[in-house]
Amino acid sequence: MRFAKTLSAAFFGFLAGGSAYAQEEALTSDLPVIGIPQPGGIAFQPASTSVAHDIHFLDNMLLVIITLIVLFVTALLVVVAIKFRASKGHEAARFTHNTTVEIAWTIVPVVILVIIGAFSLPKLFDQLEVPEADVTIKATGYQWYWGHEYPDSGVYFESYMLAEEDLAEYGYGPETYLLATDTAVVVPVGAVVKLQTTAADVIHSWKIPAFGVHIDAVPGRLNETWFRVDEPGIYFGQCSELCGISHTYMPITVKAVPQDEYDAWLAAAVERYADGGAPVTQVAAAE
Incomplete structure (x- = not known):
């Protein structure tokens, strides 16, 4: 029953994201893809924090x-x-x-x-030792997707892996399949981001290799770490703790943008969520 509810939530999340295609593509098209695995790669991804x-x-x-x-x-x-x-x-x-x-x-x-x-x-x-944060993000792991919350702004959205046929509509290339999500975490370049993690069911792990961030999300516990992104770009990560049958399909997408673009994205996200005009799964990128 629980598995059926999860699949249902993911399905309706994909449907609800339709009107966000243009917004997500607009933000994605201007950003280089920096943090992504390379075929045959044996080295680290470029360090961005x-x-x-x-x-x-x-x-x-x-x-x-x-x-x-x-x-x-x-x-x-x-x-x-x-x-x-x-x-x-x-x-x-x-x-x-x-x-x-x-x-x-x-x-x-x-x-x-x-x-x-x-x-x-x-x-x-x-x-x-987390320094004074400019942005706080709380990531909650579910089987098998992530919920991201900006507590200071009242913004919450859930991120589901994009189907292969939807990548182009969101501005992603085919190489990002199994990595890109319908909604992305957006952070300002040069800002201290405090990341809090927890989980609703089993242990998950929030990991972005290019950030050097790998922190467990444990039910009933709030873990904290921080990062500060050096350059604008799109970065991908994964849940890195075996968490069930669909563990493989729990990617994370982070977009680091200049401060003015982040402010515009956050204002749009707050308005969209507060108005109730779109489900939280539609909170995507700034126009």
Whole structure:
């Protein structure tokens, strides 16, 4: 019964979004698509927030450290295999300890961990300490769609994955199938956005790779993080916590726009919601 209600809500959400085609396309057509997976890609998406830049830096630093360790261990194995090879029946050398080696393999890992901690812990705390926010967004996970609320403005809408045949009408290309939604989260470039997450049924996770944001949405709990987008664009993400049969079809679309365009979008969203002239699922983009 619950599954049928969810499918029904998604179906009527698609129908209700019809009059929002032109508005969504107008905002989408002027923005570059930045945060999107690439076929065969093995690297991160371009970093578009300070948090993402920090994550990329830490990843690159750790990659250098682990590469040096792997090369050292590999070289040591090769040297030992060659230097200490012997014929069958040869009596191996016997020793119980080596003080110098034991001190080295204790101190060196400690130093490496201290260096990693010195760089990583401040970045972790930066993500947890939310600065004074310019915009607050509350994301609620449902099986299997997202509800987004702007508490300071009284705006709430639900975001459903677009059907493949609807992408062009909303201004998206075919490569955004399974990523684009009928309504998008809109944020101003350069503004501090406080993101709150929760869930109505099971655990979900709100993730935008280009932002370096990955935060669980847990029923009965309100989690918080923040981000500040550096450049205008369209960014895609997904629910990243296995949440049921349609987990795959729970994308997130975020559009970062200049402040004046955000103000226009928010004014239109508030008016549309307050007037009751359109369902909340139609709150899309500024004209």
